[in-house]
Amino acid sequence: MPLVAGVDASTTATKVEVRDLDDGRVVGRAAAPHPRTQPPRSEQDPATWWAAFEAAWRELGAPAVAGISVAGQQHGMVALDRDREVIRPAKLWNDTESAPDAAWLIGQLAGGRKAWAEATGLVPVASFTITKLSWLHRSEPSAWERLAHVLLPHDWLTYRLTGRLVTDRGDASGTGYWSAASGAYCRDLLAIVDAGKDWSSVTPEVLGPVDAAGQWNGATVGPGTGDNMAAALGIGLRSGDVAISIGTSGTVYAVSDHPTADPSGIVAGFADATGRYLPLVCTLNATKVTDTVGRLLGAGHEEFDDLALAAPPGAGGVTLLPYLDGERTPDRPTATGVLAGLRSDTSREQLARAAVEGVVCGLLDGLDALMALAPAGRRLLLVGGGARSRAFRQILADLSGQPVVVPQGEEHVAAGACLQAAAVATGSSLAAVTEAWGIGAGTVVEPGPGTSAAPNVRAAYDALRDASA
Numbered sequence: 001m002p003l004v005a006g007v008d009a010s011t012t013a014t015k016v017e018v019r020d021l022d023d024g025r026v027v028g029r030a031a032a033p034h035p036r037t038q039p040p041r042s043e044q045d046p047a048t049w050w051a052a053f054e055a056a057w058r059e060l061g062a063p064a065v066a067g068i069s070v071a072g073q074q075h076g077m078v079a080l081d082r083d084r085e086v087i088r089p090a091k092l093w094n095d096t097e098s099a100p101d102a103a104w105l106i107g108q109l110a111g112g113r114k115a116w117a118e119a120t121g122l123v124p125v126a127s128f129t130i131t132k133l134s135w136l137h138r139s140e141p142s143a144w145e146r147l148a149h150v151l152l153p154h155d156w157l158t159y160r161l162t163g164r165l166v167t168d169r170g171d172a173s174g175t176g177y178w179s180a181a182s183g184a185y186c187r188d189l190l191a192i193v194d195a196g197k198d199w200s201s202v203t204p205e206v207l208g209p210v211d212a213a214g215q216w217n218g219a220t221v222g223p224g225t226g227d228n229m230a231a232a233l234g235i236g237l238r239s240g241d242v243a244i245s246i247g248t249s250g251t252v253y254a255v256s257d258h259p260t261a262d263p264s265g266i267v268a269g270f271a272d273a274t275g276r277y278l279p280l281v282c283t284l285n286a287t288k289v290t291d292t293v294g295r296l297l298g299a300g301h302e303e304f305d306d307l308a309l310a311a312p313p314g315a316g317g318v319t320l321l322p323y324l325d326g327e328r329t330p331d332r333p334t335a336t337g338v339l340a341g342l343r344s345d346t347s348r349e350q351l352a353r354a355a356v357e358g359v360v361c362g363l364l365d366g367l368d369a370l371m372a373l374a375p376a377g378r379r380l381l382l383v384g385g386g387a388r389s390r391a392f393r394q395i396l397a398d399l400s401g402q403p404v405v406v407p408q409g410e411e412h413v414a415a416g417a418c419l420q421a422a423a424v425a426t427g428s429s430l431a432a433v434t435e436a437w438g439i440g441a442g443t444v445v446e447p448g449p450g451t452s453a454a455p456n457v458r459a460a461y462d463a464l465r466d467a468s469a
Contacts, residue, residue: 003027003065004425005219006417007053009072009153010227011037011092011248014052017414018063021422024437029411030059039284039325040096040333043089046078046156053157067425068161069222071230071417072154074174077132080149084165087143090153091132094249094284096326099126099333101134105176108192117261119189121173121180121269126326126333127282130176134193144194150202154224162214162221165204170229170278172206173271180271181259209275209430210423222424224417228253228280229273231383233416233430235407236440239276240378242370244363244396246386250286252366253278254376266329266369273420274430279374281366283329286359287386289322289337293355297348301389304352308391311353313398313453317341318350319460320358321468329366330469338468341460356391360399361461367400381405381442383412398450399457407442415439 002021007014011034018028032052034044075093080086091098102124109115113123124131129152137144151159152175155167172178177190183206187199207213207223214221225233228251237243237255245251253270256277260269272278294304323335339354370376382404386392397404409415422433434440 003063004418004421005063005065005068006414006419006421007068007070007157008227008230008411008413008417009049009053009070009157010413011073011094014049014056015411015414016053016056016060017411017418018060018065019418021066021425022436024418024439028060028063030056032056037092037094039094042092042095044092045089046086046153049153049157050160065219067220067222067421068216069417069421069424070154070157070161070224071227071413072152072157072171072224074152074171074226074228075127075129076153077129077136078151078153078156079136079143079147080151081146082148084149084159087146088140091135093127094325095132096126096333098131098135101138102126102131105131105134105192109189113265114263117263117265117269119179119186120176121259121261122176123263123265124176125265125328125331127328128174128176130189130193133190137193148202149204151204154226155204158213158221158224161216164214166207166213166223167204168207168209168223168225168273169271170273171224171226174226174268177203178206180269180277209273210420212424220425222420225273225420227413229270229278230416230420231412232278233273233419234409234412234414234439235381235383236434237381240376241381242367242376242379243381243383244367245384246286246359246363246382246392247384248286248288250283250359250363251280252363252370253280254370254374256374260373262373265331266366267373273416279370281329281370283362283366284327285322285324285362289320289324289359290355292324293351297351299348299352305389305391307349307352308356309394311347311349313450314457314460315350315353315357316346318346318354319464320354321461321464322355322358322362335468338464340464356395357399357457358461360392360396361458364399364458379405381407383407393445394448395450397445397447399454401447401451401454403447404445405442406445407440
């Protein structure tokens, strides 16, 4: 039985999934954790990602596979010297130390936010790689002098597999110095950071959606991609669909046939892993919020869901603004959470409900922004770890007022990496593998009685959000 493997190198763990090449059936899955991080300084040693991959691979029995691809957390900065050795721990997407650099970069380009959006599809925020490069240049000059190559997390793992410094258009589009619209690096923007550096040798080659990156133990290695792009593959996201991913962070994204440019910076104009585009809105706070409130309530995941669903819509007037570790949408890197409406009779159920409603309202703000720029809405799909939560499923359906499709499977990022690996290994199209594997089915959660309260819930959230600006 021919096999392929997909790797999901997330913030918290490296997960490996092995599938039957012919029909996509899962035949093995393993994971190993990464060290925990905490903003504002959120960093990891890339060596821990490789150690986690090796541990998961051993757990699977080191299977012989025809192809393998790596999907990874977006935006992280992996700095290498001329010998391709890691210079310092990688700054991750949720590191907010470069927030001052984001503001500085915007001011350095004539035309400001609009000019950045037109050039790259993005407006600098602390998450993006270019702001982390600016931070490194400003804060660690000795490390900067050694910088010869900059990679994203998935690029570095692909390098460890193949020995090549390559990336793909999906992950490259999240750096702030590669344009999804033109398909080229914007090295003039990198020159804002340091005009004296030869950026043509620093940035990796950008591979096409089904280009091979090299070989590893007899397997063809795919180009890999960012985690959101891989998840779109893994759920069979089509034009007109919108996906909401609830994990450590939250994302709202859609497949588009055209590039987007949002001067507000709310909608990031990413490329996808198929040759099209993936306009996306990201929030920094999603399941970390419900996990935190669950910990304070002494409730595990199942009990937390029970509590949240037992409270009425609106949580008895309790509203949570969930910006626990700063926020990216809206851009408030130093923000903290705000809990309003507490009374002496406030219950555990109301607090749990308020946490879920706060996260969902933040994501629906993102959905509104996305729909204004890239209209969609044929299906609303829910993915990520939060998709396993009964509370998130039902409250999203209620507050959005539309059915929510929960795709089959659990590890959609790894599934998308597997699908890419299969296409590259066999020379097939991504669409052909998607059809052969039957990707796209799911469970439908219909809106319930709570839908009638949605306008009031969102209005209370909006008032707290605006008052806290």
